[in-house]
Amino acid sequence: MFKIGNVVIKNQIVMAPMAGISNSAYRQIIKEMGAGLVYAEMISDKAIYYQNEKTKKMLTMVENERPIAQQIFGSDVKTMVYAAKYIYQTMQPDIIDINMGCPVPKVAVKSKAGCALMQDEKKAYQIVQAVVNSVPIPVTVKIRSGYDKINAVAIAKICEQAGAKAIAVHPRTKKQGYSGKADWEIIKQVKANVNIPVIGNGDIKSCYDAKKMLKETNCDAVMIGRGLLGNPWLIQECVAYLKNGKEPKPVSAKEKKAMLEYHFNKLKQIKPEKIAILEMRQFALWYVKGISQLKPLKTEIVKMNNQQDFQKIIKLCEERI
Ligand SMILES: Cc1cc2nc3c(=O)[nH]c(=O)nc-3n(C[C@H](O)[C@H](O)[C@H](O)COP(=O)(O)O)c2cc1C
Structure with missing residues (x-):
């Protein structure tokens, strides 16, 4: 304190x-x-x-x-x-x-x-x-x-x-x-x-x-x-x-995916959906680091434009967890 x-x-x-x-x-x-x-x-x-x-x-x-x-x-x-x-x-x-x-x-x-x-x-x-x-x-x-x-x-x-x-x-x-x-x-x-x-x-x-x-x-x-x-x-x-002195434990892919969704929902509460999606691109690229088969996931993230695209990313993440 x-x-x-x-x-x-x-x-x-x-x-x-x-x-x-x-x-x-x-x-x-x-x-x-x-x-x-x-x-x-x-x-x-x-x-x-x-x-x-x-x-x-x-x-x-x-x-x-x-x-x-x-x-x-x-x-x-x-x-x-x-x-x-x-x-x-x-x-x-x-x-x-x-x-x-x-x-x-x-x-x-x-x-x-x-x-x-x-x-x-x-x-x-x-x-x-x-x-x-x-x-x-x-x-x-x-x-x-x-x-x-x-x-x-x-x-x-x-x-x-x-x-x-x-x-x-x-x-x-x-x-x-x-x-x-x-x-x-x-x-x-x-x-x-x-x-x-x-x-x-x-x-x-x-x-x-x-x-x-x-x-x-x-x-x-x-x-x-x-x-x-x-x-x-x-x-x-x-x-x-x-x-x-508690040692940190690795963050799981499941937690990362959940945070990605949570973050997007929070962002949507303060910004129009279109802007929230565009801003989410950079955050999503950071969150998915460490999730397997990253390349196709990243390709989708950099072009996501709407809610459907975002759901597609979530689905791709789920397939990799
Ligand atoms: C993307 C980005 C935006 C930043 N924006 C600000 C800002 O608005 N005001 C500020 O004082 N520093 C800003 N900084 C500097 C950070 O507050 C911090 O001083 C710097 O990143 C060093 O800390 P770090 O090594 O923990 O990142 C920014 C840094 C980054 C990477």
């Missing part, structure tokens, strides 16, 4: 924000697996400011996802404050998170947001402070090691001074993107230099990695991203292993 401001987080396992992945449907599944905290995918401050309907729909969240953090990205104090207030007033998430880690050119170069904020310490401070002052809930910040030069410790301290209540650290620079190995030493350095909770992130693929990161960096919690693609069970494995 740890606390972010006054928000109690029941364990040390946190779901990372992932655009196109961490929507309400998948967050509910992750929460059911026992995650202490889930982060919703990033939302553009400008899109909220200009009342983009598609973006507003992305803010969907349900009660049993709590505690939940909604992440926003932007580089303009006024619109970041507007977005934070709007999200607080309409959705009441438990936490607002500021994205200082996104490396994609559209965000970090064109909008000077995401990881680009790590290059401008003054602006980083102004944005965090303004957002903190605009909502009555805790504000957290998710950072990288740096943009090109490594300044995670300096930025983390600035965020703390500006009123952030926790820092999540993905220790790669913008230039590194997702390549190479996350340098957990930087998480350790950040933790040693701030007095707010630090959430370590990067390359956790198993419950053993989770334990190792906690031990090596002294961080307060671990955040898992790509390890959850097609593998929500990793959450319960981490929770159980940290709690009582």
Whole structure:
């Protein structure tokens, strides 16, 4: 158990924000697996400011996802404050998170947001402070090691001074993107230099990695991203292993097929069926990994277009269990 401001987080396992992945449907599944905290995918401050309907729909969240953090990205104090207030007033998430880690050119170069904020310490401070002052809930910040030069410790301290209540650290620079190995030493350095909770992130693929990161960096919690693609069970494995050393058991093809159906049903509750199907393609490809005679199954998945196609996939899975 740890606390972010006054928000109690029941364990040390946190779901990372992932655009196109961490929507309400998948967050509910992750929460059911026992995650202490889930982060919703990033939302553009400008899109909220200009009342983009598609973006507003992305803010969907349900009660049993709590505690939940909604992440926003932007580089303009006024619109970041507007977005934070709007999200607080309409959705009441438990936490607002500021994205200082996104490396994609559209965000970090064109909008000077995401990881680009790590290059401008003054602006980083102004944005965090303004957002903190605009909502009555805790504000957290998710950072990288740096943009090109490594300044995670300096930025983390600035965020703390500006009123952030926790820092999540993905220790790669913008230039590194997702390549190479996350340098957990930087998480350790950040933790040693701030007095707010630090959430370590990067390359956790198993419950053993989770334990190792906690031990090596002294961080307060671990955040898992790509390890959850097609593998929500990793959450319960981490929770159980940290709690009582319980070893994980392999996930069966039957469980994977059942999760595929469950996930689709959840997605259909928040998105039109056509969109849910298209989004399900990537999740289905991840879920079926490890199911035998994969190739024909994959061929069908990448072209599924409607409910009938989905049922065909389920039937193919059943034949292989
Ligand atoms: C598909 C995808 C989408 C992502 N979207 C976001 C995002 O919206 N906000 C964010 O802060 N990080 C985002 N990230 C980065 C992750 O939150 C995380 O920091 C990164 O994947 C490293 O953790 P991992 O090794 O556990 O995946 C994304 C990563 C992936 C793979």
